Amino acid sequence: MALPTHIRLEFVTPERAIAHDEVDELQLPGEEGAFGVLPGHAPLLAALRTGEMWYRKGGDVHYAFIDGGFAEVLPDRVSIMAQVAERAEDIDLQRAEAAKLRAENRLSRPTAADADAERTRIAMLRAIARLSVAQRSRQRHHH
Numbered sequence: 001m002a003l004p005t006h007i008r009l010e011f012v013t014p015e016r017a018i019a020h021d022e023v024d025e026l027q028l029p030g031e032e033g034a035f036g037v038l039p040g041h042a043p044l045l046a047a048l049r050t051g052e053m054w055y056r057k058g059g060d061v062h063y064a065f066i067d068g069g070f071a072e073v074l075p076d077r078v079s080i081m082a083q084v085a086e087r088a089e090d091i092d093l094q095r096a097e098a099a100k101l102r103a104e105n106r107l108s109r110p111t112a113a114d115a116d117a118e119r120t121r122i123a124m125l126r127a128i129a130r131l132s133v134a135q136r137s138r139q140r141h142h143h
């Protein structure tokens with residue numbers, strides 16, 4: 001049997017489809033670190049953390065934000081089921097900046113409960129990851 005030359009990417013959240021495409025390679029934010037996938041990858045199921053992913057189709061690289069979920073990797077197909085995700089071009093920069101500022105302000109004050117601080121820290125991680133994803137796609141478009 002011939003080795004696959006491409007990967008069919010199916011990337012969804014419960015709310016919407018993020019990407020359905022034939023891609024050359026991709027990278028995902030695994031719980032244990034970022035990992036790359038090329039055609040012919042061994043089958044695996046991975047839990048995803050909050051962070052950024054990208055996929056390459058020819059010379060085009062597309063970036064997206066992922067807020068946890070799962071990925072099923074097969075030799076010729078990758079299915080991503082994210083809790084929340086946005087394509088780089090759909091990220092509202094002002095909203096992410098505002099979320100980051102809110103989190104910074106909260107963390108700078110003494111807080112009643114550790115659980116609140118943990119929630120705020122996670123909100124901060126989401127905002128930072130969104131800003132990073134949005135920035136990467138802008139850098140590319142300015143080349």
Ligand code: ATP
Pocket residue numbers: 015067084085086090091092093095096099123126127130
């Ligand atoms: P905020 O505090 O601004 O609501 P959040 O991190 O709490 O941010 P989420 O709970 O992760 O927001 O997401 C709620 C919904 O809003 C999801 O549909 C998500 O895709 C969308 N969303 C959140 N932040 C942004 C953003 N900066 N740009 C585009 N969509 C966003």
